[in-house]
Amino acid sequence: MIILKIGGSILTNKDSTVSEVDNVSLKRIASEIKASLDISPKQLIIVHGAGSFGHPPAKKYKIGEAFDESEYPQKRIGFCETQNEVKKLNMLICEAFIEEGLPVVAIPASSFMSATNKRITEGNLDYFEKYLQKGFIPVIYGDVVLDSQLEICVISGDQLIQYLAKNLNPDMVVLGTDVDGVYNKNPKTHDDAIFYDKFSSLEDLDAFEGTTNVDVTGGMVGKIKELLYLADLGIESKIINAEVKDNIFKVLEDEDVKGTIISRGN
Ligand code: ADP
Numbered sequence: 001m002i003i004l005k006i007g008g009s010i011l012t013n014k015d016s017t018v019s020e021v022d023n024v025s026l027k028r029i030a031s032e033i034k035a036s037l038d039i040s041p042k043q044l045i046i047v048h049g050a051g052s053f054g055h056p057p058a059k060k061y062k063i064g065e066a067f068d069e070s071e072y073p074q075k076r077i078g079f080c081e082t083q084n085e086v087k088k089l090n091m092l093i094c095e096a097f098i099e100e101g102l103p104v105v106a107i108p109a110s111s112f113m114s115a116t117n118k119r120i121t122e123g124n125l126d127y128f129e130k131y132l133q134k135g136f137i138p139v140i141y142g143d144v145v146l147d148s149q150l151e152i153c154v155i156s157g158d159q160l161i162q163y164l165a166k167n168l169n170p171d172m173v174v175l176g177t178d179v180d181g182v183y184n185k186n187p188k189t190h191d192d193a194i195f196y197d198k199f200s201s202l203e204d205l206d207a208f209e210g211t212t213n214v215d216v217t218g219g220m221v222g223k224i225k226e227l228l229y230l231a232d233l234g235i236e237s238k239i240i241n242a243e244v245k246d247n248i249f250k251v252l253e254d255e256d257v258k259g260t261i262i263s264r265g266n
Pocket of ligand 1: 007008009178179188205219221
């Protein structure tokens with residue numbers, strides 16, 4: 001089974017304050033996945049980020065920060081707004097995938113997962129297995145969930161990858177984003193950034209620049225932290241550039257694709 005994450009950075013205009021889907025990328029990625037499944041059927045779980053849909057409301061209402069009881073009504077509305085926005089994005093993604101003939105079924109985190117201090121502590125994945133067995137492609141995405149310490153919080157697509165991989169024992173974990181992989185510093189702002197084929201420690205990063213945009217869930221550093229945690233469990237993952245045509249197809253076909261392997265080994 002393969003767990004594939006498609007970053008919000010590719011599917012949406014993440015730096016924008018309005019919610020926009022990148023329909024061209026979405027259609028291309030859907031057709032690459034379909035082409036691979038047509039050649040070699042495989043079990044697949046898709047995770048996607050919240051991009052420009054989820055981050056603005058989550059930031060506006062400071063979801064995940066401690067608050068007074070008096071603020072609860074506002075926080076609740078913020079939770080609902082965020083949940084609704086990411087649901088809209090998920091619906092557009094699923095629509096494009098179904099049009100391409102991919103049997104996707106959405107399983108939103110807010111409907112079955114909960115967290116403790118922003119970490120997922122509950123979420124029964126039996127339904128993922130049931131849908132996989134019947135040939136469906138479960139889709140889950142960055143969302144808001146109940147939190148036993150903070151009442152409510154945001155769960156990133158990257159944390160979902162980690163939780164799913166830890167519990168479902170996949171053969172491959174792939175994250176498609178808008179850069180070729182991990183560099184010693186942000187390649188979008190540093191021309192001299194050095195690319196890593198393999199990454200095994202956060203100490204290899206020069207500058208802890210989380211991200212170039214409004215991401216409230218940690219950007220590249222957050223991503224690497226989740227993947228290093230998986231590496232500690234012996235689960236390797238790969239970050240690739242999903243903006244490069246055919247990269248998703250190739251990686252699903254186990255062909256060579258430029259990217260960074262996150263693992264603790266040498
Ligand atoms: P996604 O939405 O695809 O999950 P993010 O936007 O959260 O991805 O993170 C990817 C972004 O992280 C890249 O576009 C890049 O600008 C930024 N970034 C910051 N530091 C680094 C780094 N050291 N190596 C690679 N990318 C980095």
